[in-house]
Amino acid sequence: MICHNESVEPTPLFEGATRKLLARGGSLMLVEVRFNAGTVVAEHAHVHEQISYVVKGRVELSKGGNKEILGPGDSFYAGPDELHGVRFIEDSIIVDGFTPQREDFFK
Amino acid sequence: MICHNESVEPTPLFEGATRKLLARGGSLMLVEVRFNAGTVVAEHAHVHEQISYVVKGRVELSKGGNKEILGPGDSFYAGPDELHGVRFIEDSIIVDGFTPQREDFFK
Numbered sequence: 001m002i003c004h005n006e007s008v009e010p011t012p013l014f015e016g017a018t019r020k021l022l023a024r025g026g027s028l029m030l031v032e033v034r035f036n037a038g039t040v041v042a043e044h045a046h047v048h049e050q051i052s053y054v055v056k057g058r059v060e061l062s063k064g065g066n067k068e069i070l071g072p073g074d075s076f077y078a079g080p081d082e083l084h085g086v087r088f089i090e091d092s093i094i095v096d097g098f099t100p101q102r103e104d105f106f107k
Numbered sequence: 108m109i110c111h112n113e114s115v116e117p118t119p120l121f122e123g124a125t126r127k128l129l130a131r132g133g134s135l136m137l138v139e140v141r142f143n144a145g146t147v148v149a150e151h152a153h154v155h156e157q158i159s160y161v162v163k164g165r166v167e168l169s170k171g172g173n174k175e176i177l178g179p180g181d182s183f184y185a186g187p188d189e190l191h192g193v194r195f196i197e198d199s200i201i202v203d204g205f206t207p208q209r210e211d212f213f214k
Contacts, residue, residue: 001170023158023182028206030158030182051130051137053151053202055162061109074114075130075137095160097204099135 001025017041021105022095035088043085048098050078057092063086073100081095108132112139121146128212131204136208142195149193150176155205164199168192 010018010054016036023030033057035041043062053075061068061076062085070076078084081102086094110130117125123143125181130137142148152171152205160182168175168183169192177183185191193201 001175001184002170002175003182003184004177005182010130022160023184025184026156026186028156028158028184028203030160030184032160032180049133049135051135051204053129053137053139053160053162055160061183068109070109070111073139075110075112075131077108077110077130077135077137079133095202096209097158099206106112 002012003030005032006106007071012099014039019105027099029098029105031096031098031102031105033094033096035092035094037088037090037092039088041086044083045083046102047076047080049080049101050069050084051097052076052078053095055093057088057094058090059092059094060087062087064082065081110137117141125156126212128183131208134206134208136205138205138209139210140201140203142193142199142201144195144197146195147150148193150190152185152188152190153209154187155207155209158204159183159185160202162200162202164195164201165197166199166201167194167196169194
C-alpha cells in the first residue's frame with residue numbers, strides 16, 4: 001500500500017488535534033497526528049505496541065509519571081499496556097506505528 | 108524506551124547513506140535512514156513487515172516494478188516478502204517501522 005498524505009482526510013480529535021491514518025497492512029499501521037502547542041494527551045495505555053517519532057515540534061513525553069522532552073528525530077517505544085502521555089510544547093507532528101493495527105481508529 | 112536521536116551513532120551503509128536504530132521493543136523497531144540525492148536501494152524483500160514515512164526529501168518508490176513519487180508525509184506498507192526499492196531524488200530522511208525487529212541490523 002502507498003499512501004499520499006494529502007489524499008487522507010484528517011480526523012478531528014479535539015480542538016487543536018487531528019489524526020490521519022496512513023499506510024497500513026497486515027499487523028502494522030502508521031498514523032500521523034498533528035497537535036497544537038498547549039494540547040495534552042493524558043497518560044493512557046492499550047494492548048497495541050507503539051513506536052513514535054517526532055517529525056516536527058517539541059513535546060513532553062510522560063511514561064508512568066516519568067517526564068522527558070523530545071524534539072525532531074526523537075522517538076519512543078510503548079509496550080502493551082504501558083502508560084504513556086504527551087504534552088505538546090510547540091505545534092507538533094508525530095508519527096505513530098502500531099502493532100496490531102488500531103481497529104478502534106476505524107470506528 | 109525513549110531514544111534521543113543525537114545519542115545514536117549513525118551506521119554508514121554505503122557512500123551517502125546512513126542508518127540509525129531508534130526506539131524499539133517487543134515486536135517493533137524504528138529505524139531512521141538518511142540518503143543523499145542519487146543513491147538507490149534496489150528492490151529487495153524480507154520476511155519483516157514494514158511501514159515507512161518520508162520525513163524529508165523526495166523519492167521514487169518502486170514496488171514490483173511499479174514506480175511512484177513520494178514526498179514529505181507520504182508513506183507505504185510492504186508486507187512479508189513484498190519487493191520494494193527506493194531511488195532518492197533529493198537528500199532524504201525516511202523512518203521505517205518493522206515487525207518483527209530486524210535482528211540482522213544488530214550484526
